[in-house]
Amino acid sequence: MKQKIVPIIALCIFFLTLFSSCAEDKLVDLEPACENITVRFAVDIAPIFSTNCDISGCHSASTNNVYDASDYNSIANNAERIYNALNAGIMPQGKGRLPECEIQKIRSWIDAGKLNN
Secondary structure (H helix, E strand, O other), rough: HHHHHHHHHHHHHHHHHHHHHOOOOOOOOOOOOOOOOOOOOOHHHHHHHHHHOOOOOOOOOOOOOOOOOOOHHHHHHOOHHHHHHHHOOOOOOOOOOOOHHHHHHHHHHOOOOOOOO
């Protein structure tokens, strides 16, 4: 009987230690907070486009594509279309989906009136 109780007690102590050691842990948000932010075109939006879209063969000034990602007016006039393609994961092609925070920034910029600020 004593041989059966010792493994059970050891197992109970193991699980109590395991679960109690995690009680104080806090989850860390690895992506910067992206809610309720003020988005500015020059600081927040233009860099997303210059890094991911305004490249040779895609949406640069030298290509005859749907829009020029280096031009504010072109981006603003096509903002909903661009957002939908980004949100659906269709764009940017060959680079993978943009981080959710960047997509949220574009949505916030559109909702704020697509200001050139």
